Amino acid sequence: MQLCMFVLHHRMGRLRAARAAGDRGAISIELALAVVVLVGIAGAIVVAVSTLGKTVKGKIPADQVVPSP
Numbered sequence: 001m002q003l004c005m006f007v008l009h010h011r012m013g014r015l016r017a018a019r020a021a022g023d024r025g026a027i028s029i030e031l032a033l034a035v036v037v038l039v040g041i042a043g044a045i046v047v048a049v050s051t052l053g054k055t056v057k058g059k060i061p062a063d064q065v066v067p068s069p
Contacts, residue, residue: 011031014030015027
Protein backbone atom coordinates (compact mmCIF):
# COMPACT_ATOMS: atom_id res chain seq x y z
CA MET A 1 0.00 0.00 0.00
CA GLN A 2 2.87 2.36 0.80
CA LEU A 3 4.39 1.69 -2.63
CA CYS A 4 1.09 2.57 -4.30
CA MET A 5 0.89 5.82 -2.34
CA PHE A 6 4.46 6.67 -3.31
CA VAL A 7 3.76 6.02 -7.00
CA LEU A 8 0.54 8.04 -6.87
CA HIS A 9 2.33 10.94 -5.17
CA HIS A 10 5.11 10.78 -7.77
CA ARG A 11 2.60 10.74 -10.66
CA MET A 12 0.67 13.67 -9.25
CA GLY A 13 3.90 15.65 -8.94
CA ARG A 14 4.74 14.92 -12.57
CA LEU A 15 1.22 15.92 -13.59
CA ARG A 16 1.53 19.27 -11.81
CA ALA A 17 4.94 19.88 -13.39
CA ALA A 18 3.65 19.01 -16.87
CA ARG A 19 0.66 21.31 -16.49
CA ALA A 20 2.91 24.14 -15.35
CA ALA A 21 5.19 23.60 -18.37
CA GLY A 22 2.24 23.43 -20.78
CA ASP A 23 2.98 19.83 -21.84
CA ARG A 24 -0.40 18.13 -21.77
CA GLY A 25 -0.10 15.50 -24.51
CA ALA A 26 2.72 13.46 -23.02
CA ILE A 27 1.23 13.38 -19.54
CA SER A 28 -2.14 12.31 -20.98
CA ILE A 29 -0.53 9.35 -22.71
CA GLU A 30 1.36 8.49 -19.53
CA LEU A 31 -1.81 8.61 -17.45
CA ALA A 32 -3.67 6.51 -20.02
CA LEU A 33 -0.92 3.89 -19.88
CA ALA A 34 -1.03 3.95 -16.07
CA VAL A 35 -4.79 3.32 -16.19
CA VAL A 36 -4.29 0.41 -18.61
CA VAL A 37 -1.70 -1.12 -16.25
CA LEU A 38 -4.01 -0.70 -13.25
CA VAL A 39 -6.91 -2.30 -15.13
CA GLY A 40 -4.61 -5.18 -16.09
CA ILE A 41 -3.58 -5.68 -12.47
CA ALA A 42 -7.23 -5.60 -11.36
CA GLY A 43 -8.12 -8.14 -14.05
CA ALA A 44 -5.31 -10.44 -12.92
CA ILE A 45 -6.56 -10.25 -9.34
CA VAL A 46 -10.13 -11.08 -10.43
CA VAL A 47 -8.90 -14.08 -12.44
CA ALA A 48 -6.77 -15.30 -9.51
CA VAL A 49 -9.64 -15.01 -7.03
CA SER A 50 -12.14 -16.72 -9.34
CA THR A 51 -9.68 -19.54 -10.06
CA LEU A 52 -9.07 -19.98 -6.35
CA GLY A 53 -12.84 -20.02 -5.75
CA LYS A 54 -13.39 -22.72 -8.37
CA THR A 55 -10.55 -24.81 -6.95
CA VAL A 56 -11.88 -24.59 -3.41
CA LYS A 57 -15.45 -25.24 -4.56
CA GLY A 58 -14.29 -28.50 -6.15
CA LYS A 59 -12.67 -29.62 -2.90
CA ILE A 60 -15.78 -29.08 -0.76
CA PRO A 61 -17.61 -32.40 -0.33
CA ALA A 62 -21.20 -32.66 -1.47
CA ASP A 63 -23.96 -32.57 1.12
CA GLN A 64 -24.19 -35.90 2.81
CA VAL A 65 -27.36 -37.29 4.28
CA VAL A 66 -27.06 -37.61 8.01
CA PRO A 67 -28.64 -40.86 9.20
CA SER A 68 -31.44 -40.41 11.70
CA PRO A 69 -31.00 -42.17 15.05
